[in-house]
Amino acid sequence: xxxxxxxxxxxxxxxxRLPLEKLAVMTGASLEEVAxxxxxxxxxxxxLRYAPMINWDLTDRERVxxxxxxxxxxxxxxxxxxxxxRIYCFDEVKSVFLMSGSYDLLVLVEARTLKELAAFVSGKxxxxxxxxxxxxxxxxxxxxxxGVIFDSGETDRRLVISP
Amino acid sequence: MNxxxxxxxxxxxxxxxxxxxxxxxxxxxxxxxxxxxxxPDFRTPYSIRNVAINSLVDGETQYTAxxxxxxxxxxxALYLSGRYGISYDPEKQVLVTIGASEAIDLALxxxxxxxxxxxxxxxxxxxxxxxxxxxxxxxxxxxxxxEDNFCLTPGKLEEAITPRTKALILxxxxxxxxxxxxxxxxxxxxxxxxxxxxxxISDEIYSELVYGGHKHVSFAAVExxxxxxxxxxxxxxxxxxxxxxxxxxxxxxxVISVMNKIHQYAIMCAPRQGQVAAAAAxxxxxxxxxxxxxxxxxxxxxxxxxxxxxxxxMGLHCFEPLGAFYAFPSIRSAGMTSExxxxxxxxxxxxxxxxxxxxxxxxxxxxxxxxxxALDKLNVALDRIARxxxxxx
Numbered sequence: 001x002x003x004x005x006x007x008x009x010x011x012x013x014x015x016x017r018l019p020l021e022k023l024a025v026m027t028g029a030s031l032e033e034v035a036x037x038x039x040x041x042x043x044x045x046x047x048l049r050y051a052p053m054i055n056w057d058l059t060d061r062e063r064v065x066x067x068x069x070x071x072x073x074x075x076x077x078x079x080x081x082x083x084x085x086r087i088y089c090f091d092e093v094k095s096v097f098l099m100s101g102s103y104d105l106l107v108l109v110e111a112r113t114l115k116e117l118a119a120f121v122s123g124k125x126x127x128x129x130x131x132x133x134x135x136x137x138x139x140x141x142x143x144x145x146x147g148v149i150f151d152s153g154e155t156d157r158r159l160v161i162s163p
Numbered sequence: 164m165n166x167x168x169x170x171x172x173x174x175x176x177x178x179x180x181x182x183x184x185x186x187x188x189x190x191x192x193x194x195x196x197x198x199x200x201x202x203p204d205f206r207t208p209y210s211i212r213n214v215a216i217n218s219l220v221d222g223e224t225q226y227t228a229x230x231x232x233x234x235x236x237x238x239x240a241l242y243l244s245g246r247y248g249i250s251y252d253p254e255k256q257v258l259v260t261i262g263a264s265e266a267i268d269l270a271l272x273x274x275x276x277x278x279x280x281x282x283x284x285x286x287x288x289x290x291x292x293x294x295x296x297x298x299x300x301x302x303x304x305x306x307x308x309x310e311d312n313f314c315l316t317p318g319k320l321e322e323a324i325t326p327r328t329k330a331l332i333l334x335x336x337x338x339x340x341x342x343x344x345x346x347x348x349x350x351x352x353x354x355x356x357x358x359x360x361x362x363x364i365s366d367e368i369y370s371e372l373v374y375g376g377h378k379h380v381s382f383a384a385v386e387x388x389x390x391x392x393x394x395x396x397x398x399x400x401x402x403x404x405x406x407x408x409x410x411x412x413x414x415x416x417x418v419i420s421v422m423n424k425i426h427q428y429a430i431m432c433a434p435r436q437g438q439v440a441a442a443a444a445x446x447x448x449x450x451x452x453x454x455x456x457x458x459x460x461x462x463x464x465x466x467x468x469x470x471x472x473x474x475x476x477m478g479l480h481c482f483e484p485l486g487a488f489y490a491f492p493s494i495r496s497a498g499m500t501s502e503x504x505x506x507x508x509x510x511x512x513x514x515x516x517x518x519x520x521x522x523x524x525x526x527x528x529x530x531x532x533x534x535x536x537a538l539d540k541l542n543v544a545l546d547r548i549a550r551x552x553x554x555x556x
Binding site: 010011014018028162163 | 517539
């Protein structure tokens with residue numbers, strides 16, 4: 001990773017709508033360099049997409065989220081990666097992590113209703129032949145994600161003018 | 164009661180800070196974006212705050228030694244030797260103060276006698292000249308010029324020296340200009356200092372916030388200057404700890420001892436939790452390569468480039484600041500004084516900046532804008548200034 005690459009990632013992580021001109025000024029690189037570097041990061045899939053972070057609680061969309069701890073039995077010729085693939089291909093699944101500790105995979109699932117979510121666990125996830133057990137916990141409230149506090153109520157407490 | 168008779172005329176004669184006047188106006192405005200702040204927009208890293216919380220939980224609520232907690236003085240000595248190559252004995256040469264501000268005040272009171280002249284390069288931080296007057300001496304302004312990169316030059320220094328000159332305040336990296344002085348420039352000043360046997364109060368509060376490959380040089384590290392320099396620094400700017408009020412002075416044991424005499428009678432000690440947090444900040448920094456300081460500095464640097472570029476795009480001449488977190492553009496092309504410009508900008512566009520004259524008459528024609536402001540707000544403020552400048556061409 002070059003300094004320019006890490007600088008650009010830092011800036012885009014905060015605000016991916018910053019125009020190339022400003023990115024160039026702020027990193028001290030030329031417009032062409034910045035454009036080429038970002039393209040390189042995209043091609044190498046370091047940057048996967050540019051998406052806003054949304055606080056769904058403030059929308060009227062019905063939505064249920066759960067974290068499911070999944071225990072699996074890896075089978076011959078089928079390591080964790082293949083089992084994870086069987087799971088992450090479901091549309092309901094938002095994230096899948098391989099974990100150390102008392103279970104193997106952590107699966108973040110989103111559905112519109114509790115019923116849909118229950119149907120996913122009982123009808124799609126649990127029946128997979130390699131899955132030996134699941135423990136589902138529902139998300140009640142989100143406080144902080146990706147470093148962003150959802151309802152911080154934080155204000156700038158600095159004096160308007162100071163020496 | 165006749166208060167005029169009661170109050171000390173030497174103090175009442177000092178005009179109130181120009182910043183204060185502007186603050187009163189800005190405070191009445193709503194939805195203002197302020198570029199007039201003089202502190203980081205970062206909060207103190209939580210790990211440091213947590214150390215102070217634990218200290219309270221553990222019941223550490225007593226006075227500390229006058230000179231400061233021994234572990235903090237040890238850390239300060241390690242920091243200055245590791246970072247700037249100057250060694251101080253934590254027992255005799257380090258004094259922890261209530262912000263760098265108290266250190267400046269103590270230094271002036273320790274050094275000044277009636278009739279003494281103290282040289283103050285300007286534009287600079289607002290409290291030096293009043294501090295000299297409060298201490299009973301006479302401040303002598305040494306105007307620094309943009310053509311000299313707002314650095315103090317040996318020529319300007321020589322011109323200001325009289326037989327009464329006792330000390331020089333050296334405020335670099337500089338607030339409000341953002342100027343820095345490299346080793347060569349400091350060595351040139353050192354020659355004059357030595358020739359006239361001056362003492363130097365070096366305010367290095369922005370020492371960590373330097374950009375563009377510049378490396379901060381402590382004046383005490385310049386050959387021959389150690390014995391005649393008081394190094395003042397603190398945690399407010401580099402470590403985002405303004406409200407904790409912890410700073411320090413390091414220098415010759417004889418000077419520190421006299422400063423401590425005033426400090427112990429007037430103040431007793433800096434607040435304990437601030438000292439505990441400051442010691443943790445230095446220890447953590449020493450162990451992780453000053454990760455937090457560098458992260459904040461990188462962030463300021465990006466915004467610095469953005470602000471300077473924006474002013475230049477507006478057609479305003481803007482000196483390239485290489486230190487602190489201020490830009491000091493010239494607003495002469497708008498045909499207004501600094502104060503008129505800032506007042507009109509505030510009233511018509513709800514953006515607060517500080518008139519350059521708040522930092523001495525040499526600041527006329529410039530305004531100070533702080534880029535330690537969230538990027539989205541900074542962009543809005545710069546757009547508003549651009550519109551203001553276009554309307555006033």
